[in-house]
Amino acid sequence: MNLQIKLIEKIKKENPLIHCITNYVTVNDCANILLALGTSPIMSDEILEAEEATSKSSGLYINLGTVNQRTKQSMQKSIEVAQQFKIPVLLDPVGVGFTKFRTETATQLISSNKINVIRANLSEMKALAGQENKTKGVDSTHDYTNDFEEAVDFAKMFARKTKSIIVISGEKDIISDKNGSRIAIINNGHKMMKKITGSGCMLSALITAFISCCDSSLEFDSVCTAVMLMDLCGEKAFKHMKKNDGNASFRNYLIDAVFNFKPEDLKKAVYEIR
Numbered sequence: 001m002n003l004q005i006k007l008i009e010k011i012k013k014e015n016p017l018i019h020c021i022t023n024y025v026t027v028n029d030c031a032n033i034l035l036a037l038g039t040s041p042i043m044s045d046e047i048l049e050a051e052e053a054t055s056k057s058s059g060l061y062i063n064l065g066t067v068n069q070r071t072k073q074s075m076q077k078s079i080e081v082a083q084q085f086k087i088p089v090l091l092d093p094v095g096v097g098f099t100k101f102r103t104e105t106a107t108q109l110i111s112s113n114k115i116n117v118i119r120a121n122l123s124e125m126k127a128l129a130g131q132e133n134k135t136k137g138v139d140s141t142h143d144y145t146n147d148f149e150e151a152v153d154f155a156k157m158f159a160r161k162t163k164s165i166i167v168i169s170g171e172k173d174i175i176s177d178k179n180g181s182r183i184a185i186i187n188n189g190h191k192m193m194k195k196i197t198g199s200g201c202m203l204s205a206l207i208t209a210f211i212s213c214c215d216s217s218l219e220f221d222s223v224c225t226a227v228m229l230m231d232l233c234g235e236k237a238f239k240h241m242k243k244n245d246g247n248a249s250f251r252n253y254l255i256d257a258v259f260n261f262k263p264e265d266l267k268k269a270v271y272e273i274r
Contacts, residue, residue: 004225005263007210007218012038016058016212020205021045021075023065023094026198029251030061030205036259039209047074054081059212061205064106065094072105079113088116088211088219091164092204096120097127110162116211117223118158119167119204122151129158148172152274156180165223167207169200173227177220184224187270188231190238195247199254203230206258228269233257 017040022030027043034041044053047070054060060082062075082089093106106128109115120128131154152174159166159176168174173186193199206229210222237253 001266003218003221004228004266007214007222007225008229008261008263008266011209011213014058014213015040016209017042017056018059018061018205018208018212019044019054019057019078020061020063020208021071021078022061022063022092022201022205023067025065026063026201029198029202029255030063032255033202033258034205034209036255037206037209039212041205045071045074047077050074050077051081054078054087055085057087057212059208060087060089061092061208062089062109063092063094063201063204064096064102065092065201067102067105075105075109076113079109079115083114088208089114090117090119090204090208090211091115092201093118093120093124093128094201096124103127110164115162115164116219117165117167117207118162119169119200119207121200122154122168122170125158125166125168126154129154129161152176152183152185156183165220167223167227169203173231175220175224175227182220183274184220184227185272185274186224186227186231187272188228188235188268190231190234192238192241192247192250193234193254196251196254198251199230199234202254203227206230224271224273225266228266228271229258229261232265232268233261 031041096106155166155176160180166176175184207226210226214222236257240253
């Protein structure tokens with residue numbers, strides 16, 4: 001746990017700049033949760049500044065939530081620059097499997113580039129792997145309560161195939177290292193997180209911040225720490241809800257929880273490393 005605490009302290013001290021090409025629905029939430037963590041977000045999807053913005057950043061976050069032909073080009077260019085400058089990249093393939101364009105875009109980004117982390121729900125991840133041909137918009141159609149070990153095995157397989165850290169978000173979060181040799185299962189979080197748009201997008205932004213502040217040997221630990229932090233903040237946010245509060249209030253409490261998070265709060269994390 002000391003390592004995880006040091007990772008959080010390092011982020012707050014270094015204040016990394018995170019270049020985000022994300023969707024228009026949650027762009028404000030992603031910016032605010034990065035600020036709450038202690039980082040600096042830059043939200044730019046203009047291809048004419050892709051090279052400059054990415055090269056000056058510590059991490060690149062790509063989100064396909066509202067992808068179009070213009071932003072697709074910006075994403076590809078930014079990833080190329082990130083690879084040139086050895087800047088870590090996270091891909092959040094929102095809604096993959098819902099449309100052909102979205103699926104092809106995600107597949108092309110993965111096949112032609114080095115992606116450090118891929119984070120998605122199980123339906124999206126299976127669509128990305130060619131095992132599922134549809135999703136319910138951006139929502140998962142998979143509940144792996146009864147086939148959890150199958151989901152774990154899938155995460156290992158897909159990590160080895162893509163050479164990326166795989167994060168499958170769900171009731172229990174599954175994280176595989178790039179070799180499929182280490183698996184983390186995070187048992188925190190709250191079901192209210194499903195009731196707001198952007199909890200997954202915000203998590204992806206946080207993970208990008210964490211991997212921007214470490215070398216490759218600590219990437220897996222950094223990703224696990226980010227997921228633990230987000231899940232614990234979800235629990236804390238729900239505890240702050242009053243009688244007439246709804247999902248909009250929960251979103252604000254969630255960002256506040258990240259802002260007020262203390263490194264020692266990680267000791268409340270419930271997780272398993274295999």
